[in-house]
Every structure is written in structure tokens, then in C-alpha cells.
Amino acid sequence: MPVPYFYQNNDVSVAIHVVGGDGSFADTLQESLAVLPITRLAAVGILLDTDSEKAPSVRFDELRATLLAYIPVWPNQPGAVADGPLRTGVFVLPDNTSHGTLEDLLLESAALSWPETLPLARDFVANAQATLTGADLRELRKPAGLNKATVACIGTLLRPGKSIQASIDDNGWLAIHSPRQQNLQTFLNRLIGR
Amino acid sequence: MSNLFDSFRIGRFRGFRDVEFSECGSTNLLIGANNSGKSTVLEALAIYCRPFDKREWLAVLERREARSGRGARIDDLYWLFPREAVLRADALLPAISLAATGLTPVESLEARAERASRLRTLQIEIGEGEFEDNGQFEETGVDINVAATASRFSSRPYSETLNFWPDGNFTNTEASPTYREVRSLTPFSHRIEPLQLKRLTQAGTEGWKPEVLKLLGDIDPAILDLEILTPDGVSPSLHVNYAGLGLAPISVLGDGLRRVVSIALAVANLKNGLLLIDEIESAIHVSALETVFNWLTGACRRNNVQLFATTHSLEALDALLPTAGGEMACFRLNRPNHPKRVERFAPDLLRRLRFNRGLDVRQAP
Structure with a gap:
């Protein structure tokens, strides 16, 4: 059963659902609102990648149209937060205008935090790619495949045997903000009311 | 296809x-928490189906009072009305107000309660069989003034005053064209033997007993027949002819099968009507719920019967979802102070909530 990740401090509780596919955003929102009154929520935010062929603005517009069926107020632009009793917003990674994923932002961090490790990881992934064939290359050939593999290489060096999430948490991937990371941070801060 | 009730509105x-x-x-x-009003909805539907039938008004009270072990009193009729009706003793009390769309002939119903009084002669026994x-x-x-709009049958509302007196003797109104057949099962109906005897007698005299037996055979082929026997020469009792066992009192059967018998007796000759089951999971083991519900919804489908049922059980909800499929609607009744007193869950959403997310939907957070 898909269960959200919960994060909590003295000021705010955040539940994070991981969903797959655009259709699942609306379904997950509808399901959550069926068991959780909207009046108990302070904010609903959505983060999505754009590693498909659709332009980020198109993806945002399509998603917004489906979300309006469940929550009547969403901002007109990705990256913005609609204020009100319930704050809402959609951030299209990596920067609301370019194609990409969260890994684009993480690699910017890696370039700043581990400038000597990043080229090694990139070389390793590139060399390894040449040794793989057939089905073994399927995931790597996806639009964000090389970036994800590179981030995972650095993550596993920093936290051997742990998931990349553990490394992001422990190793300060987001401690030094690039301008694009700053935009994401601003979005999240506004969403949680800071 | 339209149902008897496509929508049902409880004004009061x-x-x-x-x-x-x-x-x-x-x-x-x-679904809903205790005291959220699930059984009340069934009561309103039952009265809506037979608004001028005094027996139905009283049966509604009796079904509720059987839980507490005391009989229904006519004063309890006031409790069917809005709360002010119970608190005020003056003449005209707030009305019951109901409305519906669908195949039901009644479009709206209003009922008002009034206190009534009459002079009666007190008789005392002065000798054997002699009174003075x-x-x-x-x-x-209690007088209940009922008015029902059924424009398919009449441009003018049907209206009548139903008189209820403590002695329980009353003359019932003739069948009205506004009536639709309705059967109600409480969580303990299957244990009330006189009720089963009455239904089986009807099945025999009216010729629909074979349908009861066919229904029972679908769920347990070992049930060969139902009969009313009087072993002691005094008290008739319901017996089942069970393969390998022969004729045995129905009490020999487990509670689940007795429940199935009571459902079969309720639904077998119910055509184009309404079946109301309070606590549908009652007496049925969780492992048999899907089988029984499949059987029940199949019987309802064949007889074009609309089913309204209450439950407290997630297992019952989960078992009914696949058997009723897309023809099912689920309504959660929330507490009166909740912003939405009634929430409707479409089958697709309910299926995702239950089977994909494992969420408990029975009570609003």
C-alpha cells in the first residue's frame, strides 16, 4: 500500500506522496481529500519532473486543469504559490522552464560541494555505459538516466549502501544553493508559510 | 437505467x-459512526415507500425498539419528527419532509403530527364475562397528516390523516397507487421466528416458495426445503430439510444460514421494490461475505430490487465493492456538526481508497 512519508517539526507537518505518472497526481489528491478534510490542510504542493517531450508549460497547464476539479485555486504559473486559507503551487523541475529533473539541481550541488568527485563519477558512468549492452542499458538511456546514475555514484560514495535520499539528507546536497535551487527553496518556503 | 430512487432528499x-x-x-x-443516522435513512425510505400504511409507520418504531427490548409506543411516533416535535406539546408540530427522484411514484412527502384525544368508556369486570x-x-x-405528491397518478396530492391510539387497534388504508414494495431487515430479523413463519406462510399461499428454495439452493445446495411444523402440537416452528440431516428446527442451522434464509424470504418475491438491510454483515462470517453478497446482489438484479444497506464493517464494504461493481454508491454519514452531513463515494474512488490505499473511509476524520 502506498503510504506517504511524514516529516514533522514543532511548526509544520508535511506528508509526501510519491506518485507515478501525470494521471496519478489528480487521483492521489482526490483520494487524500476523501479522507482528510481540506480545512485541515495549510497547503498542497506538487513537484514534478519534465523529462518527457512535453514543454514544462504544457505539462503544467494540463496538470492544473485536472487539479482544479479537486481544489479550485491554483496559480497560473509554475513555481508560484497561491495564497489563501489553503496555499497551492506546482513546481516543474528543474526550474519551471527547462526540461529536466531533480538530478539537474543535485548535480549543480555536486559541482559546488564535491568538484573533484563529480568528474570522476561522470567518467565512471560514461565508461561503464560502453561496457553494457541490451536490456542492461534500458534505464541508462532514459532522458535523465546518465544524470541519475552520476548522482547515485556520488551518493553511494558518501553513504555506502544507503539510498540517495539518505545521502541528500545527510551530506548537505542542498546546503549550498545554486540560483535554481534557491528558486525551489523559495517555493517550498512559501508553501509551508515561511 | 433508472432506479426506484435515483436521489433521495431528507428535508426533515x-x-x-x-x-x-x-x-x-x-x-x-x-457507512458512518454510531449515531450518525444510518438506520434513520432506512426508516425514512421505508415510510416514503408506503406513506399511508400505518403498519409501516409502526413497523419502523418496532424495528428500532426491538433493540432495546421494549415494544413500540405511539408516543415514539413523535421521535420520527424533527426534534421540536418531541419538545413541544402544542397543536401543530414541525413536519417530516422528504423528496425523491427516480421510478418511485412519490415526488415529495410531507407529514405532520398532531396530538389527538377522544373520550372512552372505562369498563370494569363485575363477573365472569360481565362488564359495567x-x-x-x-x-x-397521535394523528399524522400525510400528503404525498405523485403527479404521475394525480394532479392533486394524496392526503390522509392516520390515527394512532394506544390500544393498537386501527383500520389500515387501502393500498395506494403511491405504494412500492419495501422489505426491511434488522440485524436480528433472522432470529425473530414469527417473522420468518409469516413470510414462509405467505410464500406458500402466494406460490413463491419455489423461488425462495431456488435462492437458498444457490447458496447452499444442502437446503432442500423449508417447512412449518408443530412438533409439540402447540407452537409452530420453522424447520429446514437439510441434506444428510433431514427435517430439523432452523435453530440447528448456524446464524449465518439463518440470516440467508431471512434474506431469501425477503427478496424472493420482491419485484421492482426496495430492500433495506440494517447492518448487512450481521451474522455472516467474514469469509462468507463475498459469496453471500454476490448472491444477494444477483437476486436483487434479477428482481430489479434496489438495495440500501448499512454497515460498520470494512470487510463488508470490501466484499460488496467487487460484487456490486459500478452499480454501487456509498454514502458516508457524518456528524451533524460536520460541514458535509453526507458524502458520496463513487465506486471507482472507493475501490482506489480501499484496495490501492488501504484507507478507512467509515468515519470522517
């Missing part, structure tokens, strides 16, 4: 005010 009835059950399905499940008048006393009763 008991503690309900202005609630709507929209997009009803052929199978409708009412001993003055008069004032007896208090």
Missing part, C-alpha cells in the same frame, strides 16, 4: 435536516 426527519443522497445506485451502502361502564376517560393518541 428525526434529527436530519436538508441532506441529499444523490446518484443512488442499484446497491447503496451507508364505569365513567369515561380521555385517551390521548
Whole structure:
């Protein structure tokens, strides 16, 4: 059963659902609102990648149209937060205008935090790619495949045997903000009311 | 295809005010916490189906009072009305107000309760079989003025005053064209043997016993026949002819099979009507719920019967979902102070909530 990740401090509780596919955003929102009154929520935010062929603005517009069926107020632009009793917003990674994923932002961090490790990881992934064939290359050939593999290489060096999430948490991937990371941070801060 | 009730609106009835059950399905499940009003909805539906039938008004009271072990009193009729009706003793009390769309002929129903009184002669026994008048006393009763709009049958509303007196003797109104057949099962109906005897007698005299047996055979082929026997020469009792066992009192069967017998007796000759089951999971083991519900919804489908049932059980909800499919609507009744007194869950959403997310939907957070 898909269960959200919960994060909590003295000021705010955040539940994070991981969903797959655009259709699942609306379904997950509808399901959550069926068991959780909207009046108990302070904010609903959505983060999505754009590693498909659709332009980020198109993806945002399509998603917004489906979300309006469940929550009547969403901002007109990705990256913005609609204020009100319930704050809402959609951030299209990596920067609301370019194609990409969260890994684009993480690699910017890696370039700043581990400038000597990043080229090694990139070389390793590139060399390894040449040794793989057939089905073994399927995931790597996806639009964000090389970036994800590179981030995972650095993550596993920093936290051997742990998931990349553990490394992001422990190793300060987001401690030094690039301008694009700053935009994401601003979005999240506004969403949680800071 | 339209159902008997496509929508049902309770303007005022008991503690309900202005609630709507929209997009009803052929199978409708009412969920909610204790005291949220699930059984009340069934009561309102039962009265709506037979608004001028005094027996139905009283049966509604009796079904509720059987839980507490005391019989229904006519004063309890006031509790069917909005709360003010119970608190005020003056003449005209707030009305029951109901409305519906669908195949039901009644479009709207209003009922008002009034206190009634009459003078009766008190008789005392002066000898064996001899009585003497001993003055008069004032007896208090209840008049219920019912008006039903059914424009398919008449441009003018049907209206009638139903008189209820404490002695329980009354003349019932002739069948009205506004009536639709309705059967109600409480969580303990299957244990009330006189009820089963009455239904089986009807099945025998009216010729629909074979349908009862066919229904029972579908769920347990070992049930060969039902008979009313009087082993002690005094008290008739329901017996089942069970393969390998022969004729045995129905009490020999487990509670689940007795429940199935009571459902079969209720639904077998119910055509184009309404079946109301309070606590549908009652007496049925969780492992048999899906089988029984499949059987029940199949029987309802064949007889074009619309089902409204209540449950407290997640297992019952989970078992009914696949058997009723897309024809099901689920309504959650929330507490009166909740912003939405009634919430409707479409089958697709309910399936995702239960089977994909494992969420408990029975009570609003």
C-alpha cells in the first residue's frame, strides 16, 4: 500500500506522496481529500519532473486543469504559490522552464560541494555505459538516466549502501544553493508559510 | 437505467435536516459512526415507500425498539419528527419532509403530527364475562397528516390523516397507487421466528416458495426445503430439510444460514421494490461475505430490487465493492456538526481508497 512519508517539526507537518505518472497526481489528491478534510490542510504542493517531450508549460497547464476539479485555486504559473486559507503551487523541475529533473539541481550541488568527485563519477558512468549492452542499458538511456546514475555514484560514495535520499539528507546536497535551487527553496518556503 | 430512487432528499426527519443522497445506485451502502443516522435513512425510505400504511409507520418504531427490548409506543411516533416535535406539546408540530427522484411514484412527502384525544368508556369486570361502564376517560393518541405528491397518478396530492391510539387497534388504508414494495431487515430479523413463519406462510399461499428454495439452493445446495411444523402440537416452528440431516428446527442451522434464509424470504418475491438491510454483515462470517453478497446482489438484479444497506464493517464494504461493481454508491454519514452531513463515494474512488490505499473511509476524520 502506498503510504506517504511524514516529516514533522514543532511548526509544520508535511506528508509526501510519491506518485507515478501525470494521471496519478489528480487521483492521489482526490483520494487524500476523501479522507482528510481540506480545512485541515495549510497547503498542497506538487513537484514534478519534465523529462518527457512535453514543454514544462504544457505539462503544467494540463496538470492544473485536472487539479482544479479537486481544489479550485491554483496559480497560473509554475513555481508560484497561491495564497489563501489553503496555499497551492506546482513546481516543474528543474526550474519551471527547462526540461529536466531533480538530478539537474543535485548535480549543480555536486559541482559546488564535491568538484573533484563529480568528474570522476561522470567518467565512471560514461565508461561503464560502453561496457553494457541490451536490456542492461534500458534505464541508462532514459532522458535523465546518465544524470541519475552520476548522482547515485556520488551518493553511494558518501553513504555506502544507503539510498540517495539518505545521502541528500545527510551530506548537505542542498546546503549550498545554486540560483535554481534557491528558486525551489523559495517555493517550498512559501508553501509551508515561511 | 433508472432506479426506484435515483436521489433521495431528507428535508426533515428525526434529527436530519436538508441532506441529499444523490446518484443512488442499484446497491447503496451507508457507512458512518454510531449515531450518525444510518438506520434513520432506512426508516425514512421505508415510510416514503408506503406513506399511508400505518403498519409501516409502526413497523419502523418496532424495528428500532426491538433493540432495546421494549415494544413500540405511539408516543415514539413523535421521535420520527424533527426534534421540536418531541419538545413541544402544542397543536401543530414541525413536519417530516422528504423528496425523491427516480421510478418511485412519490415526488415529495410531507407529514405532520398532531396530538389527538377522544373520550372512552372505562369498563370494569363485575363477573365472569360481565362488564359495567364505569365513567369515561380521555385517551390521548397521535394523528399524522400525510400528503404525498405523485403527479404521475394525480394532479392533486394524496392526503390522509392516520390515527394512532394506544390500544393498537386501527383500520389500515387501502393500498395506494403511491405504494412500492419495501422489505426491511434488522440485524436480528433472522432470529425473530414469527417473522420468518409469516413470510414462509405467505410464500406458500402466494406460490413463491419455489423461488425462495431456488435462492437458498444457490447458496447452499444442502437446503432442500423449508417447512412449518408443530412438533409439540402447540407452537409452530420453522424447520429446514437439510441434506444428510433431514427435517430439523432452523435453530440447528448456524446464524449465518439463518440470516440467508431471512434474506431469501425477503427478496424472493420482491419485484421492482426496495430492500433495506440494517447492518448487512450481521451474522455472516467474514469469509462468507463475498459469496453471500454476490448472491444477494444477483437476486436483487434479477428482481430489479434496489438495495440500501448499512454497515460498520470494512470487510463488508470490501466484499460488496467487487460484487456490486459500478452499480454501487456509498454514502458516508457524518456528524451533524460536520460541514458535509453526507458524502458520496463513487465506486471507482472507493475501490482506489480501499484496495490501492488501504484507507478507512467509515468515519470522517
